[in-house]
Amino acid sequence: ILGMTGGGTLVQEIPKLVVRPAAHLTDVFVRTDPETGVATVRATARNVGKDAAKLPLKVKIAISGDDAALDEAETAVELRPGATGEFTANVRVADVRLWSVDDPRLYRVTVALGDDVRTLRVGYRTMRVDDEGYFTLNGRRIFIKCCHTLTAFPDAPSANLNTERMRKQLLYFKACGFNAIRYLLSTSYPETMDLCDEIGLMVYEEHVYSWLRKSSDRTDEFMVDTCRSVLERDRNHASFTLFGMLNETETTKEKTAIVDAADKALATLRPLAPDVLFLFQSGRWDGQLGRASASNPGSLKWDAWMGNEGPDRDMKPHPYGCDGVGDVHYYPSHPVEAEINRRALERPFNHRRAAFLSEAGAGSQVNMVAAYLKFDMEGWARTASEYDCMKEHALGFRKFFDEWRLYTIWPTPEEFVADTQDYQSRQRRLLTAFARRNPHISGYSITMGMDKDFRGEGLTEGDGTFKRGATKMLEDCCSDLMFCIFAHDSCVFASAGADVEVALSDFNVLKPDVKYPIRLRVTSAQGVVWERKLDFSVQRDAKGHTPTGSKVFSGHLDMKGWPTGDYVLSAEFLEGAYATCGTKTLHVVADDEVKGLLKGRTIALVGTNRTACAAIVAAAGGTAATADAAALKEGDTAFVMPGPLGDDEAQALLAAAERGA
Numbered sequence: 001i002l003g004m005t006g007g008g009t010l011v012q013e014i015p016k017l018v019v020r021p022a023a024h025l026t027d028v029f030v031r032t033d034p035e036t037g038v039a040t041v042r043a044t045a046r047n048v049g050k051d052a053a054k055l056p057l058k059v060k061i062a063i064s065g066d067d068a069a070l071d072e073a074e075t076a077v078e079l080r081p082g083a084t085g086e087f088t089a090n091v092r093v094a095d096v097r098l099w100s101v102d103d104p105r106l107y108r109v110t111v112a113l114g115d116d117v118r119t120l121r122v123g124y125r126t127m128r129v130d131d132e133g134y135f136t137l138n139g140r141r142i143f144i145k146c147c148h149t150l151t152a153f154p155d156a157p158s159a160n161l162n163t164e165r166m167r168k169q170l171l172y173f174k175a176c177g178f179n180a181i182r183y184l185l186s187t188s189y190p191e192t193m194d195l196c197d198e199i200g201l202m203v204y205e206e207h208v209y210s211w212l213r214k215s216s217d218r219t220d221e222f223m224v225d226t227c228r229s230v231l232e233r234d235r236n237h238a239s240f241t242l243f244g245m246l247n248e249t250e251t252t253k254e255k256t257a258i259v260d261a262a263d264k265a266l267a268t269l270r271p272l273a274p275d276v277l278f279l280f281q282s283g284r285w286d287g288q289l290g291r292a293s294a295s296n297p298g299s300l301k302w303d304a305w306m307g308n309e310g311p312d313r314d315m316k317p318h319p320y321g322c323d324g325v326g327d328v329h330y331y332p333s334h335p336v337e338a339e340i341n342r343r344a345l346e347r348p349f350n351h352r353r354a355a356f357l358s359e360a361g362a363g364s365q366v367n368m369v370a371a372y373l374k375f376d377m378e379g380w381a382r383t384a385s386e387y388d389c390m391k392e393h394a395l396g397f398r399k400f401f402d403e404w405r406l407y408t409i410w411p412t413p414e415e416f417v418a419d420t421q422d423y424q425s426r427q428r429r430l431l432t433a434f435a436r437r438n439p440h441i442s443g444y445s446i447t448m449g450m451d452k453d454f455r456g457e458g459l460t461e462g463d464g465t466f467k468r469g470a471t472k473m474l475e476d477c478c479s480d481l482m483f484c485i486f487a488h489d490s491c492v493f494a495s496a497g498a499d500v501e502v503a504l505s506d507f508n509v510l511k512p513d514v515k516y517p518i519r520l521r522v523t524s525a526q527g528v529v530w531e532r533k534l535d536f537s538v539q540r541d542a543k544g545h546t547p548t549g550s551k552v553f554s555g556h557l558d559m560k561g562w563p564t565g566d567y568v569l570s571a572e573f574l575e576g577a578y579a580t581c582g583t584k585t586l587h588v589v590a591d592d593e594v595k596g597l598l599k600g601r602t603i604a605l606v607g608t609n610r611t612a613c614a615a616i617v618a619a620a621g622g623t624a625a626t627a628d629a630a631a632l633k634e635g636d637t638a639f640v641m642p643g644p645l646g647d648d649e650a651q652a653l654l655a656a657a658e659r660g661a
Helices: 161-178 192-197 221-232 258-273 336-346 366-375 378-381 387-405 411-438 469-479 590-598 610-619 647-658
Strands: 024-034 038-047 053-063 069-079 084-094 106-113 118-121 128-131 135-137 144-149 180-182 201-207 240-247 278-280 327-330 355-361 440-449 481-487 491-493 498-506 516-524 527-536 549-557 565-573 583-588 600-607 623-628 637-640
Touching: 024 106, 024 118, 038 053, 038 069, 038 106, 053 084, 069 084, 128 278, 144 161, 144 201, 161 192, 161 469, 180 240, 180 440, 192 201, 201 221, 221 240, 221 258, 240 258, 258 278, 278 327, 278 355, 336 411, 336 481, 355 411, 366 387, 366 411, 387 411, 411 440, 411 469, 411 481, 411 498, 481 565, 481 583, 498 565, 516 549, 527 549, 527 610, 549 565, 583 590, 600 610, 610 623, 637 647
Parallel strands: 144 180, 144 440, 180 201, 201 240, 240 278, 327 355, 355 440, 491 583, 600 623, 600 637
Antiparallel strands: 024 038, 038 084, 053 069, 053 106, 106 118, 128 135, 481 498, 498 549, 516 527, 516 565, 565 583
């Protein structure tokens, strides 16, 4: 069993029948030591024959793709009939080259017990959390750039497994700049694990008992068994660096036993995968700050502290998490842009150690029409369990599109969806800037790589089709040098001005103590209306580390006298370096123009949250009045407040607009 969909359908790989000798290998585990170059091969063998077996166990290591052996070893194996035994042999690489995301060097290990031969690829690497909460790969800090994916691909468990599409998606994510992939509630397929080894994409795997489960009298058993199957299968892969025990599991009556089971299981599971970094829970919905969010390789305890966790904190549970946990989920409320800007400027992460932003995301309208048509195009897909659901939603959306005459704005439903995808990409860009500007964030997983269960959350649609704007956004936001620009408000009155901040996220690109000239500008159709030049230098801390995020400029823009229009705040290096994402658009409204529009007029306020808009109308010399949309007539003006509208009220507003309101 490789994974589970949201609906509970098991996704299985087709079993393979292999004929082996009576005395044969049942498992091979290779543990590599980057410091010494030694690869310790632990082979488990079984004899199902009637006679005793005495065979040589031969081990060879070579560079993957090269037949020349770097080292060889041999040991004798004796097995009685029906017996199982474990045997070890060591081989060594004299001048080892480490596996990394930029240089994924692999070595081929061949293990032969008589005629039973196994070949596998391994790498030498270390993955840890340091004392300040940052991830390190081979001793160097690394900012995790990640997204989620699943085993059901395309997003329909009934669809034929298409590993080539999986490969294409992983290559796309790697090319866009990701260095990790998270398999949410599931494990990867062996073919895609091999690809991640080859291209330098770290794998963060979970298991089917990690999320959306309830406890039972067999909770401890289920926890260990489901984890064991993943660890024993994938522990030889160099890319398998992170293993997640839980996701969003709260300390409630139904689930406290699951949290406790994950805690206790570490002691049993650690010997199975001694070199994998264990993560306790994505999101830390247990909220117990006295337990660390991670366990470093070799450790039998949760002792790799992040955020405000520590041995001095208590174990009081906080269902659904609390401030200070080292593994954080952040889904901003609407309007997204305002929420993220204000969170970045007013409530940044500032913990004693770095925290992992393991989920933060935004979604688009799901492209159900395209999904339905593509399934319809595949003749066999019409019998799939998802087909009827897709058809119902697709035809329903087309009906809605016509009823509301959305074709007056978008020619087709797909163009409407594409516009929401472009909007999603802009939100993702801002979320990434939020994550990267803060030196106390150690990594960021942008949530789903593909749409799951047709929720619109992914960077690609359910069949892997790239969403509008996503590729450019990822290329910019995964670059190693990126400007992060924020404004307290993106739409401002000229008299109020704007509070802005320009930060720089640097993943070891700039040289410390070198002065880099940067120019900041605000431009519009009128030309350059504000400019500032400054020199920027990266500073090392006491341990020689450079921050991943640094403030370049923070201040107030005086906009008095600026006419209404769009203004672009830009940041650029003048020489020595290049950074992406160097612009931020601000919409400025001249106060006199607003007062001229509203003075002496009665403005109807429709919907909720009327208080703030009533104050604006009054300040501009107008009169605010509560009104029923159905009563609006030609020439009336209405402000529609943010918030949900019922179908009847929305229809009434549409009719009022047709009457000339």
